[in-house]
Amino acid sequence: MGRAPCCDKANVKRGPWSPEEDTALKNYVERYGTGGNWIALPRKAGIKRCGKSCRLRWLNYLRPDIKHGGFTEEEDNIICTLYNSIGSRWSVIASQLPGRTDNDVKNYWNTKLKKKLIAGKIGFPSNTTISPAALTKAQNYKHGFSASINTSFSTFPLSNEVGLGQNLDFKTLVADPAAGHYIPEFGTSTNSSYSVSSSQEVSSSFSVAASSSTSLIMDNSFFSWPSNNGGGEEDGFFMDFGFNSPYDLLSGFGFQGKISTEVAPSLTNPPYTNL
C-alpha cells in the first residue's frame, strides 16, 4: 500500500497560479497566518489548491521579504563557497542570502552559476594567497600531514567524473619564496613534484575548522606539470582539490579529493598518465 496523498489531487488546481489565487492566499496569510497547518489552509482560504502548493507559493513568491531579480557577485561567491563546503544543501545556502529562497538558489545554480563556473568566468573566493598563519600551520604538519587524495577527474562541481583512479599521497605543502610558488610534496605513489602558481582562474579553497584566521586558501591555484611531462598549462589542465568538505584539510585526514579538468581533450590524452 502506497503513501496516502496529501490532498485529493482530482479536486485541486495545478499549474501556474493566477493573480486571484495569489491575492486570496496573500490576504489570508497576512490576516490569519498559516495557523501552523498548511494542509487545512487552502480550504479555509477558499483556494482550490494543495496545501503544499500553497506553502511553496507563499515561501517562494508571495512572502513580503522575497528578493527577486539578479544575483550579485557577492551572492555568487557565497553560493560557490557554500556549495564547495556543504554541497547542494540549498536551504542552508539560502539562509545565508537574505531574501533568497532555496528554490531560487537552486535554480540559479543549475541554470547559470554552474555554467559560469565551468566557463571559468568566476572562481571560488578571490583570495589568492595563503595566509602566513595558515602556512605556518600547514608546515607544522609537515611530518604528519598525509592526506590521501583519491583522485577522480571531474568537471567540478559537476559530478560527471571519469575516474582515472590514481592515488596521490599528498604529504605537505612547502613554500618556495624565490619562485613564488608552493610545492605540494607527494608520497611514494608519485614521482614528481608539482608547482603551484597563483595565476589561474580556477581555484580551490581549503577551510580550516571554523576560524577564518586559519583558513588555508589556495585560490587560483594551478598545478603545472614538470617540463618532462609535457605542458599541462598548454593543455588547459588544472587540478582542483575540491575536497568533500566539511572535512578539515589540516586535521581531518582521509577525505576524498578531486582533480578537475576544464578541457575535455585533456581527458583523452592526459598529461598525467605517468604518475
Next chain:
DNA sequence: AATGCATACAACCGCCAGCTA
C-alpha cells in the same frame, strides 16, 4: 511569419524527519 531550440524559473513529486495522539 513560422518553427525549433535554449534558457529561466515556477511548480510538482516523493522522500524523510519530527511531532503528536
Next chain:
DNA sequence: ATAGCTGGCGGTTGTATGCAT
C-alpha cells in the same frame, strides 16, 4: 512504542519566453 500526519527539503519536470534560423 508506533502509526499517522505535516512541514521541509532536494531533485526533477513543466511552461513561458526569447532568440536564432
